[in-house]
Amino acid sequence: SLAFASVAHTCRDVQYGWLIRNLHANGASFFFICIYLHIG
Known part of the structure; x- marks a missing residue:
């Protein structure tokens, strides 16, 4: 899938991509x- 490939590229090839992904997920x-x- 294109979305998975995009996330994998961000985590592997982009500098601090793994950090951006984790900040985005935890921030949400x-x-x-x-x-x-x-x-509540």
Whole structure:
């Protein structure tokens, strides 16, 4: 799939790509936790 190839390229070939991917994933999770706490 093209999406998987793009993510694999970012993690392997882009400088600090693995860090960008992890920040994006963890940031999204943190955002939803904050929304849940705010509503709940």
